[in-house]
Amino acid sequence: DAGITQSPRYKITETGRQVTLMCHQTWSHSYMFWYRQDLGHGLRLIYYSAAADITDKGEVPDGYVVSRSKTENFPLTLESATRSQTSVYFCASLTPGGGELFFGEGSRLTVL
Amino acid sequence: AQKITQTQPGMFVQEKEAVTLDCTYDTSDPSYGLFWYKQPSSGEMIFLIYQGSYDQQNATEGRYSLNFQKARKSANLVISASQLGDSAMYFCAMRENLRSGGSYIPTFGRGTSLIVHP
Numbered sequence: 001d002a003g004i005t006q007s008p009r010y011k012i013t014e015t016g017r018q019v020t021l022m023c024h025q026t027w028s029h030s031y032m033f034w035y036r037q038d039l040g041h042g043l044r045l046i047y048y049s050a051a052a053d054i055t056d057k058g059e060v061p062d063g064y065v066v067s068r069s070k071t072e073n074f075p076l077t078l079e080s081a082t083r084s085q086t087s088v089y090f091c092a093s094l095t096p097g098g099g100e101l102f103f104g105e106g107s108r109l110t111v112l
Numbered sequence: 113a114q115k116i117t118q119t120q121p122g123m124f125v126q127e128k129e130a131v132t133l134d135c136t137y138d139t140s141d142p143s144y145g146l147f148w149y150k151q152p153s154s155g156e157m158i159f160l161i162y163q164g165s166y167d168q169q170n171a172t173e174g175r176y177s178l179n180f181q182k183a184r185k186s187a188n189l190v191i192s193a194s195q196l197g198d199s200a201m202y203f204c205a206m207r208e209n210l211r212s213g214g215s216y217i218p219t220f221g222r223g224t225s226l227i228v229h230p
Contacts, residue, residue, distance in 0.1 A: 031216065033218070035220075040222065042203060042220045042223050043203065043220040045217060045219070048217055058217070088155065090157065094207070100147075100159055101159070101218050102159075105156055106156065
């Protein structure tokens with residue numbers, strides 16, 4: 001099925017642990033994004049990528065690392081998880097003409 | 113400064129009535145796109161409608177229409193004949209144009225919670 005898949009959908013971890021959220025798209029969209037959603041803040045951009053091997057920081061990048069060795073994959077890593085990183089994380093990709101942003105199902109992360 | 117402003121944290125509407133969700137934006141880029149997304153309680157983000165800044169007519173998709181007022185920099189979502197299933201969070205977003213120096217990164221408002229009463 002075409003689309004964006006995120007894994008895991010739900011994750012509980014402990015403070016200080018490393019966590020990686022996976023994102024895979026079946027198209028070849030150049031632009032991919034990671035957003036976090038917290039109550040009262042809407043969606044805030046963590047990192048984005050304009051193409052394979054090109055990534056850049058968004059609004060709230062601290063504590064996160066991304067990579068994009070292949071166009072279809074855009075993993076997000078929390079190097080040492082903190083409680084403030086408890087959130088719902090969305091991966092998204094933008095169609096070439098910029099007319100639609102496709103979202104994954106979201107990954108709910110809880111840091112204890 | 114916020115690029116997207118949604119001033120209504122919550123809205124209530126009677127079933128079968130129309131409702132307008134407000135969105136204003138801020139950009140100096142002449143070429144940009146505006147989106148609306150619906151997020152039901154299940155959490156997924158559902159694309160509703162898109163308006164390009166050069167589109168002459170307001171975008172429509174079924175019961176959804178985007179009231180685009182360029183001079184006022186507003187892009188309000190109008191839902192006609194509300195249904196109970198329309199109860200959800202609604203997000204407005206804007207993408208500027210990379211070629212004219214825009215960020216090309218969709219920026220979201222904080223959302224409006226819509227509740228449809230029977």
